[in-house]
Amino acid sequence: MLQLANPTRFMQYSARLLPWLAAASALVLALGLYMAFFVAPPDYQQGETVRIMFIHVPSAWLAMMCYGIIAVSSFGLLVWRHPLADVSAKAAAPIGAAFTLLALVTGSLWGKPMWGAYWVWDARLTSVLILFFLYLGLMALRRASDDDVLASRLTAILAIVGTVILPIIKFSVDWWNTLHQPASVMRLGGPTLHPSMLWPLLVMALGFTLLFLTLHLAAMRNEVLRRRVAVLREARVARAGASRAAEPQPAE
Amino acid sequence: MTAFLALVGRDLRLALRQGSTLGTTLGFYLIVVAILPLGLGPDLNLLARIAPGVLWVALLLSALLSMERIFQIDLEDGTLEVLALGPLPLELIAMAKGIAHWLTTGIPLALTAPLLGLLLNLDLAAYGPLAATTLAGTPAVSFIGTIGAALTLGINRGGLLLSLIVLPLYVPVLIFAVSAVTNAVTGPAPFLPPFLILLALTLASVVLAPVAAAAALRLHLQ
Numbered sequence: 001m002l003q004l005a006n007p008t009r010f011m012q013y014s015a016r017l018l019p020w021l022a023a024a025s026a027l028v029l030a031l032g033l034y035m036a037f038f039v040a041p042p043d044y045q046q047g048e049t050v051r052i053m054f055i056h057v058p059s060a061w062l063a064m065m066c067y068g069i070i071a072v073s074s075f076g077l078l079v080w081r082h083p084l085a086d087v088s089a090k091a092a093a094p095i096g097a098a099f100t101l102l103a104l105v106t107g108s109l110w111g112k113p114m115w116g117a118y119w120v121w122d123a124r125l126t127s128v129l130i131l132f133f134l135y136l137g138l139m140a141l142r143r144a145s146d147d148d149v150l151a152s153r154l155t156a157i158l159a160i161v162g163t164v165i166l167p168i169i170k171f172s173v174d175w176w177n178t179l180h181q182p183a184s185v186m187r188l189g190g191p192t193l194h195p196s197m198l199w200p201l202l203v204m205a206l207g208f209t210l211l212f213l214t215l216h217l218a219a220m221r222n223e224v225l226r227r228r229v230a231v232l233r234e235a236r237v238a239r240a241g242a243s244r245a246a247e248p249q250p251a252e
Numbered sequence: 253m254t255a256f257l258a259l260v261g262r263d264l265r266l267a268l269r270q271g272s273t274l275g276t277t278l279g280f281y282l283i284v285v286a287i288l289p290l291g292l293g294p295d296l297n298l299l300a301r302i303a304p305g306v307l308w309v310a311l312l313l314s315a316l317l318s319m320e321r322i323f324q325i326d327l328e329d330g331t332l333e334v335l336a337l338g339p340l341p342l343e344l345i346a347m348a349k350g351i352a353h354w355l356t357t358g359i360p361l362a363l364t365a366p367l368l369g370l371l372l373n374l375d376l377a378a379y380g381p382l383a384a385t386t387l388a389g390t391p392a393v394s395f396i397g398t399i400g401a402a403l404t405l406g407i408n409r410g411g412l413l414l415s416l417i418v419l420p421l422y423v424p425v426l427i428f429a430v431s432a433v434t435n436a437v438t439g440p441a442p443f444l445p446p447f448l449i450l451l452a453l454t455l456a457s458v459v460l461a462p463v464a465a466a467a468a469l470r471l472h473l474q
Contacts, residue, residue, distance in 0.1 A: 141413060154468055157464055157471075172427040175427065175428070175446075
């Protein structure tokens with residue numbers, strides 16, 4: 001791992017990039033929150049609760065994008081055996097799970113005043129919940145084995161399986177929902193969104209994406225450092241063992 | 253082909269002579285189905301309405317019980333390594349294991365499901381469709397299970413992890429199987445479309461799951 005030039009170069013570049021990314025995401029998020037809370041008008045039907053959407057929608061987008069990144073990274077690990085791909089997949093999973101949870105929680109907080117219940121078995125909610133379970137499965141499988149290399153490859157296989165099966169799950173949940181629950185759920189029409197709400201949403205989405213990139217890069221750097229520490233520790237143990245073996249043993 | 257059939261036959265013989273796993277699985281299925289009315293109340297109309305879903309969910313849970321052992325025993329006594337050295341590619345080994353699991357667990361569960369329907373006041377018109385969906389859907393259950401079994405191989409308490417990984421993957425199978433049965437009984441949509449999608453899921457999992465399972469097995473054998 002240390003012999004490869006790429007992680008070292010990654011550490012150099014990311015160290016330079018990270019402060020800028022963090023500052024940019026803080027700025028854009030601050031601007032987005034200001035627009036969401038003070039500029040965007042309350043919805044004529046939903047009132048002030050519509051502001052939850054400015055957190056909720058970007059979280060849901062990122063929840064999906066994050067799974068995409070895990071899938072691409074897993075593919076990179078399995079095909080090219082690139083260690084950074086594994087670092088990326090490992091770092092992205094908890095962040096993606098956090099965004100998915102954020103989307104679920106904000107969604108149910110929005111649902112209570114709008115639908116009268118914290119949880120409604122709406123097709124989208126259900127698919128996002130299953131996405132959350134997949135994230136949990138990925139994280140649990142990675143922690144299950146002591147052998148890090150084995151665990152990372154197994155997790156990559158599960159991520160690829162999830163990529164194949166996620167669209168099927170989405171399709172089946174849509175089918176199930178239209179069957180069990182005729183369209184009673186009010187939704188915001190995407191393209192009919194008024195510009196006064198669209199702009200804050202887009203700014204928030206950009207802010208969330210920047211935030212994700214910052215967190216992902218930071219987590220990847222941590223992971224690389226963690227692995228380096230582990231390698232150094234193993235080397236020290238090996239050296240100590242070798243020097244002890246070289247010493248003349250006391251006669252028994 | 254002979255090696256493939258020999259492997260399936262070996263697994264069948266092992267399962268038959270051991271015997272206890274199948275009994276436990278069916279007993280678990282019976283208990284889960286029997287304990288649900290105790291929680292939901294004895295209202296026969298309610299039970300009849302939810303019977304297809306309950307039977308399918310309980311079937312999935314029961315199938316999970318024996319899934320952990322699909323590759324576990326063979327890995328522990330070294331059979332898996334010998335098999336990997338043999339003429340069969342690992343993909344076909346995984347497929348044989350999936351078929352054996354279906355024959356020893358899937359079919360008995362599928363045949364028990366209509367019987368347990370009696371406990372839940374299952375609509376008379378639903379027996380045929382229920383048997384059809386369980387028979388058509390259990391191969392997908394077994395084969396998707398081989399992925400989970402291969403991934404969690406050699407892991408402490410792998411069974412718990414296996415259910416966490418595999419149950420979300422069963423969502424499509426569950427949805428289409430249950431909606432086929434409900435359609436057949438109450439309509440208005442016809443029985444056939446969801447049933448055909450269920451068949452497609454089964455066929456796809458029979459082809460694709462062994463590839464994923466073999467990839468995981470290869471990692472374990474390295």
